[in-house]
Each structure stands twice: as C-alpha cells, then as structure tokens.
Amino acid sequence: MKTIVTFLISALITVAAVGQTQSLGKSDPAAKKILDAVSAKFKTYKAVQATFTFKSEDGKGKVLGVKKGTLYTKGNKYRVTITGGQDIFCDGVTVSTYDKTANEVTISKFEASANSITPQKLFTNFYDKDFLYKLNGEKKEAGKTLQEIELTPVDKSKSFFKVLVWVDKATQTIYSTRVMEKSGNKYTYTVGTLNGNANITDAQFVFNKAKYPGVEVVDLR
Template sequence: MKKFVLTGLLLSGIVFSGMAQSRGASDPKAKTILDGVSSKFKSLKTVVANFVLKVEGANNSVNDSKKGTVYLKGAKYKVTLPGQEIISDNKTSWTYAKDVNEVTINNVDQSSGAMTPAKLFTNFYDKDYLYRLDGESNEKGKVLQNIEMTPTDKSKNIFKVMVSVDKKNQNIARMKVFEKNGNHYTYEITSFTPNAATVTDAIFTFDAKKYPGVEVVDLR
C-alpha cells in the first residue's frame, strides 16, 4: 500500500474539474447540521485533531490502518502520518517522504477544486454534493448524526461519502468515502483540540535544516 493512498482520504482525493452544477435539492436538516460544523470551525483560531485512517480494498484486497495528526490554522495545515508529512501555508506546499528523505515543493493552486483538510471542516459540501440526513446512531457514548453525500458530478470515481457529526460538539467524528472500484476509505477523528497554543505559524513551513541530507524536488 503506497503511503500516498493513505493520505488520499484526508485530502479526499476528490479533484473537481470546474464547478459542478447542482442537480436536485439537498435535505435542509442535513444542511443545518453541516452549516453548524462549518460555523464552529471558522470561529476557532487553531485546531489539532488526531485521526485514524483506514483503507479497505475491494474484495478484502487491502486492509490497512494508520494513525496521524492534523494541525490547522485558517487555510494552513500540516498532516503527519508514519513516514510522511504534508505541509501548506496556503501559498506553498511541501510533501516529505521519510523513507527516501525527500521533500517535494509545489505552489498552491488557489483555483483548484482539490480538497484540503481545512475544507473538510467548512462548507465544501454546498457546491459539489447533494446530501441528506440518514438518521442518528449512538457510538462510544456519543450521538452521531449521519449524513449521506453524493457528488453532483457522476463521472467521478467517488459515488458516496458518509459524514458522521458529533451532535453535542458539532465536530466531524468520521468520514467514509466509497469508490466505484469497491475501495473504502475511513477517516475517524479520535481527538479534537480547539485553539491549541502550541500551533504557531512555524508549523506550516518546511525547515530543511531539521532534515539532514534531505533531497529537495522543487516543482514551482
């Protein structure tokens, strides 16, 4: 299993070519819940969230799980997974692979529809998905509001996304992506720390001095 596949869910791997046009209508109850998540996230200065990323291949061909952490401040983010870091200050992005001690640098395309960790907590859903409330469930002492989302662009490999929102805290607790090829990706938040004082701007840049001998691939 390539490490970049494990990053796919966090960055969603959902890249849209142009703005999708809405077809049909979304459930207003689901919109109220998602708007609450977005509003709360926008009110926070910083966020640190630990997560578990699970990959399930079609016919049990792949079954993998990794723990990671995401740091967020506005549109800036840093994702750490075993052997990999992805960093963005919203102008430049750095992807570091530990096994080859290599960092790839790119400009951030502001016009791109690619999903980022920050967008997962904001109103990404309005332009590219139809959504409906799929009831509530009780898990680990929490009431989760489950929302089924379907892309408006049916040509994409993603055909469904299930988002579970912690009803009490208005945080995303879990997101599961279903692909047409049978692969499933589950992104589960295990802890969510708002306004963490340890999150500074320095986190959102790559300091090559801390990685002796790192090979730099600058694609800007």
C-alpha cells in the same frame, strides 16, 4: 499515500455553503441544519489540531491497512502528518511534501485556485455545489449519539459514489467519514481528538531542511 491525504481532509471537515447545493436537486433540510451547525462551530476556531485514524478496506471488507496522523490548520496554512509516512507542510506560499522512507522532499508553489484542495477550503466549502445530502438517522457508538449524513456526488464521473459522514450530536463536530469507491474499496477516517484553539506557531507549517540531514530536495517551483 496521496489518496490518504486527499480523502483525509474531507473526512475531518464540513461546509458553510451547503445551501448552494439545493439548486442541484432535493437535499434534506434536516441534514442541512446539522451541517450548518458544524460549519458555524468551525468558524469560531482560531487554530485547529486534530488527530485521526485512517482505515482502508477492499471490496470484500478485508482491512488493507490502518494509519494514524495529525492535521494542523491556521489561517491559510496547514500541515498533515501521517505517522511513519508523509509530512506535508504549507506555509501559504509553498507546499513541501516530505517522504520519510525516501528522505526526500518535493517543493511546489501553493496555488489557492478554485480547483485546489486545502484543509481550509474543505472545512468551509467541501459540499459546495458538488453533492446532494440526506440524513439517514442516528446511531450509538463509543458512548456518543451520531447523526449519519449520506452524500452523493452530482458528478457521476467521480471515482467514489457515496460518502457517509457521522456527526457527534452533542459536540456538533465530525466523528467519522467513510468514502466508498466504485472499485469497491472503502476508506474510513475517524477523528480521535480535535482542539479548535490549539497553540500552533507559524514555524510548524514550514519545512526546515536543517532538521532533515541528507534530505534530497526536488524543487518544482
């Protein structure tokens, strides 16, 4: 489940600092133009609510599972809900990870360090200095014109060797992302809906113990 959450965020977002990648090698100016547009649009959002579908496959293409969920972000707060699985709350101070199956919540201190992963950072800094990218072309899917951008990590020790991002040309938003691991496994995330002006209260980002009778609390702060 941790893998789902980690890759999920990278599937729903893009970056403002893509220009910095140029110093690492030759990236495609056409791809940069598309990513810049997606990033600029995200910066106009006040609060985000996005639904997604996650599909995992093994090296032979066999589907290992399909899950659905919802991502909420507002300022430095976020929440990721996986249907029937985890619910992660971050109020900007603490991160509470609730496991529905075990009825257990693990609470840790939120650290906005350079190495930490948050939806906000990935929405604006996902590419940063870590990837080279190129535009592979366009394709039609579900009545949409999708622009395919291929990203390869500069750090070859990463567990994945390629990420494919499909951008909806008309709306300039991420439609789908596919992460390809060296093990052969593939993870595909497809955005169902995305509301950039969602009405989200701050209470949504706080784990309320009273709503989870009998929950076991593991406090790591």
